[in-house]
Amino acid sequence: MCGIAGIIHKGKSTNVGGEMQKMLQSLKHRGPDSTGYALYGNGESNNYILRFKVGENVKEGSSAVKEDESIYQERIEQVNKKISTSGATLHKEEQITPYSYRYVISYDGDLLDLAKQIESVEMTEILSLGKSLELIKDIGDASVVADQYDLGDFAGTHGIGHTRMATESGVDIRSAHPYWAYPFSDVSVVHNGQLTNYWNNRRALEKKGMRFMSTCDSELIAVYLADKIRNGIELEESMRGSLDDLDGVFTYLVATKDKLGMAKDHMAAKPMVLYESDDLVALASEEVAIRTVLPQEIDTYDPYEGEVKVWQA
Amino acid sequence: MASIKKHKSAEMGLHDEVLTGRTQQVFFNPEEGENFFYHDSYKVDFNKRTEIDANNIECIDINRKINELMAKGYGTIVIKNPGSKHSIGVGILNKLNLIIEGSLGYFGIGSVDGPVVRISGRVGWSCAENMMAGKVVVEKNAGSCFGAAIRGGDLICKGSVGARSGIDMKGGTIIVGGDAGAFTGFMMQRGRIVILGDVGPNLGDSLYDGTIFVGGSIKSLGADAVEAELTDLDIAWLKRKMKVAEIEKKIDYKKITKIVSGKKLWNYDNLEPTERKGAI
Numbered sequence: 001m002c003g004i005a006g007i008i009h010k011g012k013s014t015n016v017g018g019e020m021q022k023m024l025q026s027l028k029h030r031g032p033d034s035t036g037y038a039l040y041g042n043g044e045s046n047n048y049i050l051r052f053k054v055g056e057n058v059k060e061g062s063s064a065v066k067e068d069e070s071i072y073q074e075r076i077e078q079v080n081k082k083i084s085t086s087g088a089t090l091h092k093e094e095q096i097t098p099y100s101y102r103y104v105i106s107y108d109g110d111l112l113d114l115a116k117q118i119e120s121v122e123m124t125e126i127l128s129l130g131k132s133l134e135l136i137k138d139i140g141d142a143s144v145v146a147d148q149y150d151l152g153d154f155a156g157t158h159g160i161g162h163t164r165m166a167t168e169s170g171v172d173i174r175s176a177h178p179y180w181a182y183p184f185s186d187v188s189v190v191h192n193g194q195l196t197n198y199w200n201n202r203r204a205l206e207k208k209g210m211r212f213m214s215t216c217d218s219e220l221i222a223v224y225l226a227d228k229i230r231n232g233i234e235l236e237e238s239m240r241g242s243l244d245d246l247d248g249v250f251t252y253l254v255a256t257k258d259k260l261g262m263a264k265d266h267m268a269a270k271p272m273v274l275y276e277s278d279d280l281v282a283l284a285s286e287e288v289a290i291r292t293v294l295p296q297e298i299d300t301y302d303p304y305e306g307e308v309k310v311w312q313a
Numbered sequence: 314m315a316s317i318k319k320h321k322s323a324e325m326g327l328h329d330e331v332l333t334g335r336t337q338q339v340f341f342n343p344e345e346g347e348n349f350f351y352h353d354s355y356k357v358d359f360n361k362r363t364e365i366d367a368n369n370i371e372c373i374d375i376n377r378k379i380n381e382l383m384a385k386g387y388g389t390i391v392i393k394n395p396g397s398k399h400s401i402g403v404g405i406l407n408k409l410n411l412i413i414e415g416s417l418g419y420f421g422i423g424s425v426d427g428p429v430v431r432i433s434g435r436v437g438w439s440c441a442e443n444m445m446a447g448k449v450v451v452e453k454n455a456g457s458c459f460g461a462a463i464r465g466g467d468l469i470c471k472g473s474v475g476a477r478s479g480i481d482m483k484g485g486t487i488i489v490g491g492d493a494g495a496f497t498g499f500m501m502q503r504g505r506i507v508i509l510g511d512v513g514p515n516l517g518d519s520l521y522d523g524t525i526f527v528g529g530s531i532k533s534l535g536a537d538a539v540e541a542e543l544t545d546l547d548i549a550w551l552k553r554k555m556k557v558a559e560i561e562k563k564i565d566y567k568k569i570t571k572i573v574s575g576k577k578l579w580n581y582d583n584l585e586p587t588e589r590k591g592a593i
Contacts, residue, residue: 266495266514267476267495267496268457268475268476268477268494268495268496269476271437271438271456271457273437273456286397286399286418286419286437287397287416287418287435287437288396288397288398288399288418290397291396291397295396297415297416297433297434299435299453299454300416300435300454301435301454301472301473302454302456302457302475302476302494304475304476304494304495304513305476305494305495305513305514
């Protein structure tokens with residue numbers, strides 16, 4: 001099943017972390033295995049915020065292989081060396097969990113080169129690398145993850161999130177949503193549905209040099225959009241193209257530094273409820289999620305089949 | 314040889330109405346209203362009114378409360394603060410005047426037989442699924458699968474509905490004041506659908522039987538759906554139903570498009586003769 005949600009405030013920064021937590025917690029019944037947030041904050045003085053992990057959460061219910069935590073320190077030392085040799089400068093280092101880190105770095109070079117260097121360290125995966133995007137995902141429901149990563153007070157303009165019921169791949173962080181559209185800063189994707197031409201598309205994209213970190217079909221959407229953007233195609237046009245190029249049943253949300261978009265397949269087989277006002281847009285798999293942030297009676301509707309919409313922050 | 318018993322439906326006053334199309338939908342004769350009753354139903358007084366505040370109550374408890382109130386003879390129940398919760402009003406097998414002040418989530422008013430329900434807000438997916446009889450009026454929009462597999466009754470949405478409205482419908486009437494999405498009337502087997510606005514692609518795909526009326530544009534017809542001639546009898550029926558639906562919008566009935574089954578039934582017709590026997 002899975003649940004997706006998103007909210008964007010037009011021209012205003014607010015407690016988007018707390019809002020997304022409430023929305024995603026109300027969708028727990030659609031996906032209790034893991035929860036992910038892609039939050040767009042106010043940034044760190046034009047520096048890059050790097051969210052990454054050097055291991056997996058191996059608590060009960062996880063399908064990840066258990067490792068000795070002492071190995072994480074060795075990996076972190078290697079990551080720090082890679083950052084330094086890539087010409088980036090590390091300004092701030094925060095350890096959030098034994099396996100998850102938030103860095104603030106400055107860097108003028110090619111993001112793809114930097115990302116490749118960091119991910120050359122064993123079991124290391126960049127969750128996000130951007131000037132306003134912070135991508136957090138872990139095993140557990142929305143409140144568990146928000147408490148673990150202290151997201152309740154996160155301020156920003158917009159965010160998207162996902163509650164996952166694992167069907168196509170394991171219960172682990174690498175298979176959790178959102179996905180960062182590697183190697184483009186500040187682009188993230190969440191998806192509800194199944195893609196039936198995953199391997200055909202994946203093979204074609206890998207031949208073009210695109211990178212996949214999981215076997216989760218949803219990652220394909222992020223990589224597909226990244227490839228289009230890399231070729232100079234605008235976000236909205238890329239999303240329209242995805243409706244014909246991706247087979248299956250799906251509704252997905254995509255966010256960039258200042259935009260939030262949604263796309264629904266031609267069959268309209270996956271739900272999405274939308275509310276739009278002059279101040280904000282809120283959308284989710286179920287209206288009950290929107291009502292956690294807008295408890296008053298509101299006018300909502302289901303976008304139709306084949307619909308693509310993009311809103312500006 | 315055992316004698317054939319008179320069927321219960323005949324005892325209840327049911328009869329077949331012969332229509333010009335292929336539909337064999339069964340209607341109640343209003344002159345035989347006294348024969349129309351529900352087994353094991355509660356005797357309720359529509360003038361006996363009460364309220365349920367759904368705030369902080371799980372849907373299962375709301376539905377249990379509705380049942381308890383009907384058992385006490387309440388014939389008019391108002392649900393306040395429904396908060397788009399799922400499955401509110403499911404399984405009401407009774408005459409009842411149910412008023413929802415707000416919006417419902419998924420599967421609202423499902424599997425009901427007899428109540429008249431008014432919803433001032435919106436409904437999520439699969440509203441009134443499997444409804445047997447009664448009337449449900451939604452003032453705003455509805456999600457996908459509106460009226461999935463209904464057997465009878467009148468289901469009305471004054472706004473627009475999502476995809477697959479009337480999927481697997483086996484009787485009754487669905488009336489939509491606005492637009493409808495893709496696959497409206499998908500695998501419909503009986504009954505009628507009226508869409509006053511525009512309809513998305515694949516209208517009436519795999520339609521077995523029944524009739525679909527469209528006031529606006531049709532993006533495309535599905536397999537098995539064909540256009541038919543709109544008769545005076547159809548227009549008279551539509552006018553009557555618009556009154557039931559409480560839709561006051563001005564309608565040019567002569568511009569309505571009527572869609573029925575072309576009876577191609579691709580999957581079935583492509584079977585070998587021996588395979589067809591197995592499919593029946």
